[in-house]
Amino acid sequence: MRAMGAYAAKRERMVADQIAARGIRDPRVLDAMRRVPREEFVRRLSRSSAYEDHPLPIASGQTISQPYIVALTMEAARLDEHCSVLDVGTGSGYAAAVLAEIVADVVSIERHPELAEGARRVLARLGYSNVSVVTGDGTLGWPDAAPYDAIVVAAAAPRVPEPWLEQLKDGGRLVMPLGTPGFGQKLKRFTLGPDRISQMDDLGGVTFVPLIGANGLGAPLFEENDD
Ligand code: SAM
Numbered sequence: 001m002r003a004m005g006a007y008a009a010k011r012e013r014m015v016a017d018q019i020a021a022r023g024i025r026d027p028r029v030l031d032a033m034r035r036v037p038r039e040e041f042v043r044r045l046s047r048s049s050a051y052e053d054h055p056l057p058i059a060s061g062q063t064i065s066q067p068y069i070v071a072l073t074m075e076a077a078r079l080d081e082h083c084s085v086l087d088v089g090t091g092s093g094y095a096a097a098v099l100a101e102i103v104a105d106v107v108s109i110e111r112h113p114e115l116a117e118g119a120r121r122v123l124a125r126l127g128y129s130n131v132s133v134v135t136g137d138g139t140l141g142w143p144d145a146a147p148y149d150a151i152v153v154a155a156a157a158p159r160v161p162e163p164w165l166e167q168l169k170d171g172g173r174l175v176m177p178l179g180t181p182g183f184g185q186k187l188k189r190f191t192l193g194p195d196r197i198s199q200m201d202d203l204g205g206v207t208f209v210p211l212i213g214a215n216g217l218g219a220p221l222f223e224e225n226d227d
Helices: 008-022 027-035 044-049 067-076 094-102 113-125 162-166
Strands: 084-088 105-110 131-135 148-153 168-179 185-192 197-206
Touching: 008 027, 008 067, 027 067, 027 094, 067 094, 067 168, 067 185, 067 197, 084 094, 094 105, 094 113, 094 131, 105 113, 113 131, 162 168
Parallel strands: 084 105, 084 148, 105 131, 148 168
Antiparallel strands: 168 185, 185 197
């Protein structure tokens, strides 16, 4: 899909100055970010800022992530046209659109129904037919479409939700911000071995909104002991 209009030059500059210049090399990611019209995913009043180097507010007190962090996450997930991906934290739907440009199928899950509905609308209007936006608690994953080649997450959790590991293929990648808001977060890539995490890579410090759910913020950090 080709995005057109007055924002095309800003989009090219964003990819060159904020993304390629910071070391993102995967041509699939760079091409996808050249194609997705980010201005469609922000509030009308924020459109002129859509290609700036920072997050922007969206509805429900949430944010659309900084473009570079979206690119870093996608590159780390090692995606191609055969992949099936779970996107946790749909927000505006922008990251889901970037994914949809690269992979075969995307399930994107959002806990706020009004955000999910808004994302569904804009993704449909732009012609993305390989994304399904669902409403629910993403910390439980989305077993109906599992197993996934990758799970990418746009909200920070203090630990890795177990269902995500169960829903990844052998060799699958989980890219997520790990940490508690206000106490430091790191973007991490976990690679799955035959049954457990076989590798963990640190991709640097980040600042994300909290992942709220049964296995996110608010969940007990340690299992209760029965005796
Ligand atoms: N990827 C988004 C985009 O491109 O606009 C940005 C997402 S925003 C930084 C994080 C989102 O995660 C918020 O919309 C928030 O409501 C959502 N979220 C937080 N906890 C969640 C959960 N347990 N399940 C699903 N979504 C969750």
